[in-house]
Structures are given as structure tokens and as C-alpha cells.
Amino acid sequence: MGHTHALSGAAVWLLVAPGLAALPAAGGLAGDLAPMVANILTPSELIAGALVCAGAAMLPDLDHPSATIAQTFGPATWVLSKFFNWVSGGHRHATHSLLFAAAAGVGTTLLAEHYSIGRDIVVILMIGLALRAIGIGIPDKTITSALINIGLTAAAFIMFRSRDVEYLWLGLAIAIGCLTHVVGDCLTERGCPVLWPLKHRWLLPWKIGIKTGRAFEVKFLGPALSVVVIGLFAIRLMPASL
Numbered sequence: 001m002g003h004t005h006a007l008s009g010a011a012v013w014l015l016v017a018p019g020l021a022a023l024p025a026a027g028g029l030a031g032d033l034a035p036m037v038a039n040i041l042t043p044s045e046l047i048a049g050a051l052v053c054a055g056a057a058m059l060p061d062l063d064h065p066s067a068t069i070a071q072t073f074g075p076a077t078w079v080l081s082k083f084f085n086w087v088s089g090g091h092r093h094a095t096h097s098l099l100f101a102a103a104a105g106v107g108t109t110l111l112a113e114h115y116s117i118g119r120d121i122v123v124i125l126m127i128g129l130a131l132r133a134i135g136i137g138i139p140d141k142t143i144t145s146a147l148i149n150i151g152l153t154a155a156a157f158i159m160f161r162s163r164d165v166e167y168l169w170l171g172l173a174i175a176i177g178c179l180t181h182v183v184g185d186c187l188t189e190r191g192c193p194v195l196w197p198l199k200h201r202w203l204l205p206w207k208i209g210i211k212t213g214r215a216f217e218v219k220f221l222g223p224a225l226s227v228v229v230i231g232l233f234a235i236r237l238m239p240a241s242l
């Protein structure tokens with residue numbers, strides 16, 4: 001379900017951010033990451049990163065035009081979702097693979113390097129997807145929900161801008177978000193074509209087979225993930241001296 005994916009995206013970003021920030025010190029290939037991750041742990045960049053990663057964790061399901069997520073920004077995201085569905089050959093196909101995660105990450109990095117407008121559109125889309133996924137909106141009120149979301153997304157975007165968030169890590173957060181989604185879906189009964197275009201569907205680990213939307217996810221996994229995300233935010237944003 002949507003919010004499980006979004007919450008795990010935020011949690012994974014908050015978990016791996018210190019590791020990513022430490023990577024350039026290792027030199028070599030990891031050293032190339034240095035400019036991307038230099039500010040990754042400052043409070044506003046960290047919050048923006050967690051939001052973008054949460055939104056990116058919803059991206060693979062844009063191949064499903066009837067999903068709530070496809071209605072985030074009304075017709076704009078619906079059309080995008082129709083396109084994803086057509087390109088990827090239906091739900092849980094190409095967008096649920098390592099190749100898609102890598103392509104989305106590299107594509108976003110190139111886009112952001114060359115076009116600041118493109119970068120801003122990606123950021124806005126990701127914030128919107130994240131807010132929608134965690135349940136911002138009114139059930140069955142598509143247009144009202146889209147308007148509320150647009151307002152909150154704009155507020156978040158303007159706030160990040162006023163704090164000079166640079167999004168140098170944007171592609172990285174997109175790739176990690178998509179990967180988190182794929183791993184999450186591999187825990188469910190249908191699995192994912194991780195090595196697409198190979199058709200084999202992968203399940204992890206050994207067919208736990210969580211059924212989406214069932215009691216376990218709604219009553220336990222969702223709340224537990226919320227607690228993890230809030231806890232991680234607290235740990236990461238708290239000054240070390242406390």
C-alpha cells in the first residue's frame with residue numbers, strides 16, 4: 001500500500017544518509033559522490049531528502065493509473081501514470097526493477113544538472129507523491145485533495161527554497177526510493193521482476209508473502225514504520241550535545 005512504501009522510503013533515507021555522507025572520505029569511486037552528499041545531513045537538506053525519497057518510493061506504482069497516487073495532482077499525474085503504464089507494459093513490470101531505479105536516478109541527476117526547472121518539477125512531484133501517500137487529502141474528493149496537496153507541496157517547496165536546499169543528492173534519493181519500493185514489493189505475495197527485462201519474479205526472503213492491505217500491514221507495519229520515521233528524524237535532527 002502507498003503509505004507503507006512512502007514511510008519505508010523516508011526511513012531508508014534517514015538510515016543511510018550518515019553512511020552516504022561518510023562515503024567520500026573513503027576516496028576512489030566513492031570520492032566522486034563528495035559534491036552530491038556534502039550537505040546531506042544539514043537539517044533542511046535531510047528533511048527534503050527524506051520527503052523526496054518517500055515520494056520516489058511511490059514512483060514505481062505510477063504504472064497503475066487507478067491507484068490513489070495517480071490522482072495526486074489530478075489530471076497531470078493521471079496522464080503521467082497512463083504513460084508509465086503504457087511504457088512499462090502494465091502494473092508491476094518494468095518500473096519494479098533495478099534497471100528502472102538506476103535509470104530514474106541517473107536520468108534525474110542529468111536533468112537536474114542541466115535544467116533547474118526540470119529539477120524543481122521533479123522535487124515538487126516527489127513532495128506531492130509523499131504527502132498524498134501518507135494520507136493528506138480527503139477520501140473520494142479527488143479535486144479537493146489535489147488542491148490541498150498542491151497548497152502543502154508549494155508551502156514545503158518554498159520553505160526548502162528559503163533555506164537554500166540545493167538538491168545535489170536528488171538523483172541518489174530517487175534511485176534509493178525506487179529501490180526501497182522494489183524491495184518492499186518483493187516482500188509481498190506477487191514479487192517483482194527485479195532483473196527486468198528478465199521475466200522472473202523475485203520474492204524476499206523466502207516467501208514471507210505479506211498480503212497488501214491486510215491487518216498486518218494496516219495495524220502493525222504502518223504504525224511501526226511511522227514510529228521508526230519519527231524516531232529517526234528525532235535522532236538525526238537532535239543536536240549531539242543533548
Ligand SMILES: [Zn+2]
Nearest residue numbers: 060061096185
Ligand atoms: Zn509496487
